[in-house]
């Protein structure tokens with residue numbers, strides 16, 4: 368039987384056993400995105416899934432006003448992202464199935480959450496794989512250019528229209544707070560973006576040096592630091608690879624370091640090169656770290672799994688001549704849960720290491 372782009376289809380095994388419902392894509396390599404069992408009535412299906420996702424976030428009671436309300440496959444809603452920024456929502460529909468149902472999704476969200484506005488941030492490049500246009504538009508109410516949110520005791524000004532992802536790296540929300548608990552002395556936040564880690568650490572540290580390649584991100588970080596009354600943060604617009612080398616040459620030392628680079632391995636073909644990049648920054652960071660110091664090191668490359676990541680860290684420590692203990696293994700925040708059986712939903716690794 369023929370299916371149209373984005374159709375909700377019933378999937379059966381070769382022997383005809385029903386396997387559940389799925390969104391069909393006519394262009395992507397991912398032809399079917401499973402929704403599992405549920406009512407055939409689409410509105411009832413979406414409404415039930417949204418209600419369950421919202422109830423889970425209410426139960427989590429995040430310490431902040433920005434978090435993920437719907438995390439796609441992990442909430443039984445394939446390729447649908449809904450992020451809350453205080454009184455506003457930002458939505459992404461990243462496959463034909465969720466995109467075709469955007470109107471009803473917006474309607475159901477407006478009803479259930481009653482936000483002041485809903486922005487659709489459908490400018491993600493992955494939409495090209497689904498033959499979907501890239502666009503950003505307000506679909507309900509008004510959405511200001513800048514939204515103030517709180518993460519723990521720190522406030523951030525978020526540009527939801529132009530910021531990376533939907534404005535913030537919400538998957539690091541809980542790790543930001545944990546970094547604040549480990550941080551002491553002189554801290555370095557490499558790949559800082561707008562200061563998720565840097566500002567939490569600044570509350571506890573003598574000083575924080577934040578590094579990012581994006582001028583916009585660094586300007587936002589400086590503004591955030593000022594608005595939080597933090598005078599011990601310095602931010603530099605630099606290439607982190609070059610700056611780590613410079614800091615090493617000038618024999619700078621730090622007590623706490625965070626490394627949160629972008630995904631170096633976008634696919635399997637770039638894995639070897641990506642591992643080289645991860646090793647280089649970790650090796651340099653370990654050289655800059657004082658004995659007794661803490662390195663919180665992250666990778667958001669799905670293709671670099673936990674085993675490869677730890678192996679890379681061991682090689683980096685050996686080459687840096689550093690003895691290192693693993694203190695804690697963390698992943699993405701709990702509002703971005705991992706769907707067992709779909710390894711792609713477990714992408715963020717965050718290891719806390721201590722140099723002996």
Ligand SMILES: C[S@@+](CC[C@H](N)C(=O)[O-])C[C@H]1O[C@@H](n2cnc3c(N)ncnc32)[C@H](O)[C@@H]1O
Nearest residue numbers: 536539558559560563579580581606607627629
């Ligand atoms: C995963 S994000 C960091 C998120 C941030 N730590 C947070 O929790 O909000 C990666 C950041 O690295 C920056 N970036 C990418 N390549 C870079 C490079 N070579 N040097 C400096 N910054 C870079 C991007 O601008 C982006 O802000």
